[in-house]
Amino acid sequence: MAVSKRDLPDTMVSPETGKTLRRGVRPFVITYKGKSKTIELPGYYLENGDEGIHVGDDMAVTDAVLRALEEEVEGIPSPATIKRVRKKLKLSQREAGVLLKVGENAFDKYERGLVEPSGPTSQLLRLLDHHPELIEELRQGAA
Structure with a gap:
């Protein structure tokens, strides 16, 4: 502690x-x-x-x-940026991991700074930050 x-x-x-x-x-x-x-x-x-x-x-x-x-x-997003973007998209950590196809626990690890996201995941987060409406396309693809 x-x-x-x-x-x-x-x-x-x-x-x-x-x-x-x-x-x-x-x-x-x-x-x-x-x-x-x-x-x-x-x-x-x-x-x-x-x-x-x-x-x-x-x-x-x-x-x-x-x-x-x-x-x-x-261009590798910090844990604070990752958390901010995830919350902006109104996603739980688990939902974000499933939609971005990085694993259910990935966002927990990203936001605690234990693991850095891959280059493609970093780029996707950057795009979603600038164009949050794109999350709907990911949701439709996951359905």
Whole structure:
């Protein structure tokens, strides 16, 4: 179970140096294939220095930004985009998997970031996002 930010203490002792680290954020640059984005990375940091420790969900922000950069560069939709499109189409995860012929549990895995959709599935999601009326053709073909 993830640790809530509210449950984290304001300070911790560095296991390497014994110095006191304070809870805060630092700028951190994430780069993917030439595209970069600077984020505020939460963690425990030395007041003046580079030492830092990340706990709980601290690194989740980097994962989300990396997936967004991957989406921008490669066209592979992020879990958040996949969920948004599925809800826009008013589909359950199971129904989306059956209609797109990727398996009943695929959308659960896509939306949790466990598996990335294939290229054709990514393209189909992009088309359905721009032309949601096309879902009716998929429904008719499945009937």
